[in-house]
Amino acid sequence: MGVRGLTTYIAANADRYLDEHELHDCNVVIDGDSLSCQLYKSINSAFGGNYDHYFRVVCNFFGMLKQCNITAYVLLDGGYQAKKLSTVKQRLRSKIGAIKHLNPLMDSQPTFPIMMREVFVEALEHCHVLSMRCIFEADDEVAALSRKLKCPVLSFDSDFYIHNVQYIPSVTLSLKVFRRNIPDEESKKKVRLRKELVSEINSDGDYDRFKGTEVKRKCYYYMQCSMYRIANLTRDKGLRSEMLPLFAILLGNDYVPSSIFKKFYLNVSMKKTGKNSTKQGKRIIALLRWLQHETLASAIDKIINHVEKDKKVWLREQINNGISGYIHEKSMAYDYFGFSSNEQPGDYLSAATIPDCLVDTTLEEDADTGTLEEEEVDKSDHGEGEDDDNSNAVENDDEDDNSSSSDSDTESEPLESDSDDNKDEIQPNSKTHDSFDTYTPTNETLFVPPEWLLKKILAGQLPRYVVDLMTMRLYVNNCQVENFLLPDCNAISVPILQLIFTILHQPYHREFRYLTRVQRRTDIEYKRFESLSVDREFDTASDKNRKFFELILRDFENSETIFKVIEETVPSDIRLLFIAIIYWARYSKHCNVVYVCSLLLCQIVLTEIDSRLEPTVRDRRKFEKIFNPNGIKGVENAKKNVDENELSIEECKKDVTRNECIVTQFNRLLELFSISDKLRTKHTEFSSDIVHGFGEFQSIVYQLNCLNVLCGEPYSNIVISKCFNGCFLFNMYSTLKERPNIRYFIKTFLFPASPNLLNLFKAMMLVLTPFVGCLSSETISKRKKRRNINKKKSREQRKNNVTANDDEHANADEEDPNEAEFEDLNNRFSCLMKM
Incomplete structure (x- = not known):
């Protein structure tokens, strides 16, 4: 999701809010999608994915954690939520623009390949790391599990500055393992603890080199990082911790668009917010100062008083939903990993069970609970979410203005409004491609996949888009490095995708929307595809549905021979x-x-x-x-x-x-x-x-x-x-x-x-x-014949060019007699002048 500008603000005041920390001998909850992007950003992606290289990088990283006696629990994102769609569309356009101008030698903005997350899961399985894919966004689940296990979170999402957790921004984690010797009791005062580099991440090395590593009695291995605690911010600003979720909502996130607070901003003083701060930085300081003197109830009332009457009830509901997301304590992963029964989790593919809170349900026709209007581009959404494909590699706070502010900070200057907030937004085209204005998704809060499917989703065996196909009947195309003058290179696999959609929605014949790029333009459009009419029924109770899988070659006359x-x-x-x-x-x-x-x-x-x-x-x-x-x-x-x-x-x-x-x-x-x-x-x-x-x-x-x-x-x-x-x-x-x-x-x-x-x-x-x-x-x-013909043509062309050049030289040699006589006279005249 992300809180606009908060990461930049914390980084600028790192000495106050971040503590140096040695990570070792503990559990850690990892935001898998964020980490997968962070580890890939150093790999060149211009050629479509160096997956073997990336696999070794990921394995090396978890090998280091093992060397430091750190047990990792990785949570992966599931499907998108409806409120994220405008952000998703904006980011898709941005990714298309980045790919079109990609320079393979200067890949400063990494474009993550289509199967990066799947290779990340391959590496987790290879390293026997416990993991679970959430049904929807993993942020709240990560925070809840971290609080239950009383261990830090490793991610790069500014939401974790608001969650009451120990938060390690992944960019601060050194990809190196150090060893520190522990002196004896007698010599503690005399001997200084020595820090020694043991190993660092090496994508060319053996990713199993950490196996069998044992910690010596008089030393320990650790990874250097910086840790944030919510108390650092609340103590510094004199806030109560329950005020921070409201603070995050006021800055703008996916729950509430920041533009709705325009009138409220005008009534918040900008006194002494810093001359060199950015616009969003000033807003952060002013809001923190204003919240010091309010309770949660009084603050919400004052905020709601500054919005239109017809939006008051809606805004209060959205604020309550946003706050509950930051403080909820239910954790599906806690049960999934086996902690609820006080048992240590084993191999997650074999020992994991579905939590009791998820019961076996099946999708029924007309089970949709309502119609959700999809906005073409929500002008109040600035793409501040930080969990999408490109966002986790380099966390983006979408600063409004990076230039220094003027020297006109006065006592009465109000908090700046969002008048400029839309300057980075994607404006609707004159001819919109989003022709399907409404859709009827399954209610996200009540959605539970069938048991046979849920097991595969939680185990990370299926990609995240499966949930989108079920809840919103939507597929967001992950554009690759390709020739944008040609049709989308992912279009070739649409028939397979249709078969997947058919399985997920059997026995009903439905259609889904396919969000993809527009050929030759930096734009996106919706296409519509339907379920396939097949003469075979998918058996959810069967372990193998080979006959259904073989439908991918249904257009081949010799499909049976091929499989045989x-x-x-x-x-x-x-x-x-x-x-x-x-x-x-x-x-x-x-x-x-x-x-x-x-x-x-x-x-x-x-x-x-x-x-x-x-x-x-x-x-x-x-x-x-x-x-x-x-x-x-x-x-x-x-x-x-x-x-x-x-x-x-x-x-x-x-x-x-x-x-x-x-x-x-x-x-x-x-x-x-x-x-x-x-x-x-x-x-x-x-x-x-x-x-x-x-x-x-x-x-x-x-x-x-x-x-x-x-x-x-x-x-x-x-x-x-x-x-x-x-x-x-x-x-x-x-x-x-x-x-x-x-x-x-x-x-x-x-x-x-x-x-x-x-x-x-x-x-x-x-x-x-x-x-x-x-x-x-x-x-x-x-x-070969065509190549020889081309070679012959090129030889003839070169021969013709040589002949033409020879003719030109020959013509040049055949000078006009009058011109020769004139040149001779000039030469003689020159000689006379020299004499």
Whole structure:
């Protein structure tokens, strides 16, 4: 949600409100969405997501917590609430604008990739960290659990300055582990406690290096941070703690628009609020001072007296709702993690149970409790919420004016009104795209998913948009780095999304709105899609709904053959990946043999090579120091050949040796994980067309994983961190597209000393070739023929240009006799002048 300007104010007065703290030997409640963004902001996102890199960063972070004997409880956001829609739309427009002007070398404003949060959950599972996805926004749940466990909150949301919790802003947490020696009792007075750096977050290192770490008797490990306590603010300003929620509402949040307080602001004195403070900073100081002399009841009465009569009842209700959100004590996570029964929570996927407060309910037709008017753009909403896709990376308080104030602060100067508050808002276009003015969502306060679905949501197995599809029948499209002259790259997966919506609303035939970008413009629009008419019924009581999942290939004539071949020839962990590639090749206008080969090579590197070369190192110097590749020879010949013996993919995987992985990675692949020198010197070499094609594939994987979980996981979910590195894929595509014979290049230049890796690549290609048209020999030969024709045309063009230039020179040499005679006379005249 966020409180406008409060983070800036606290940071400017950090010496008064923030205390230095050593974090160790405790529990900590983590705002998962906020932390996931904070950890990604140092990773380049221009190529669509370096998910393997991000996975290691997250695992390293939780490894550090473990080293410091810190137990983390991570809470993830669920669906949006109706009051957030105007903020969501504003942020979507902002994200589109940021992507359109993205510079891959200067990614100052990180654009988070579509599957960032899913990779974050993958890392939590890998590290066995307890987590839970909330039904809606997680802020109140985080605060309630923190108070029950009496432990700090780690987040970057200014709302936690108002919640009565110990709050650690995540930007103040050093991503380093220190060790402090504890002297003996006898020498405490003589020996100074020594601070020593032990380790720091290292995305290239082994994320399991913290396993088995034991704290020595005479030292402890900790992470340095700053901690805020609500008493710091109330003591400094002479406030009672119950006044702070009202203070937050007056500054503006999602409960009440700040513009409604215009008349009230005019009656609050601006006396001595600081000459160098921003407009919002002055407002904070003035409000804190005014609240010192009021009780909660008297303050609310005075505020309501300054609004129109027809808004008084509504405003009082909104203020009460806002205050209750900051002080409620119910915690679903407390029960979910097993604390209510005084038992220590175990593995959350196996031991977690649904809290008693959530009963099994099913959606019924016409169960909606009312109609909510959706405003096109709420002019009183400034996007001050800080829990959306881009907000948590760098907390934004939306300061109204960053310039210094004038020297005209007087005794009688009133608190500035919101006359300028709308200057950063999104103005409605002359032709609005939000054509669906009303919708009928399920009442959020009463909404409880069916039990079979609730288990999957709470466990974090489903993305947050599932709740939106159920409560508001809305899907907010997460725009990717793409070519904005082309249609939305996520449109390719809409049929899968329709199937997901059909499952969630069976047996009713309904429609949902799809909020997405407008082609060629920095704008958004609504589209409308309906449930699919299918001849199969989804069985919520069944563990597997394989037949329903197979509807994704319902337009394929050979769909049964595809699933049969994949079941028989492809290892279980990558079957869904192959289905995604087949779907992508069928419906994409961009997918070609270069895309498919690049993707398969990336999967081989991230799965087979990295698994044999732990720790995963991308730096050439570190790699050479750790693995000594110069002293290792590759494998000249494989034991078997795929073409002759028809080896399966599983057999090829077993034959891969560690030595050939070391040699191949060092000699051929390491440089593909970083931005090339050519791109650094000339950033125009960056092609959004290439990233657009891979963006389509990401969208397919994103939706397929969700559908697979809903259907009871008939296949193993695609492990995103082991199949996609955007930078590697971009560089590999750029390399392969210049080659007339891709397979020959891979054999001769990429895997010359790795025949077993080459066999693995061939085996994958053999499975896909019958179902992916661009991989057929005929298509490849046409590509070569077309390339030769283009080369021939370019040679002829260059030849014609040379001939034209020669003709020009020849014409220049054939001078006019009169001109030659005139030039000769000039030369003679010059000689005479010199004499």
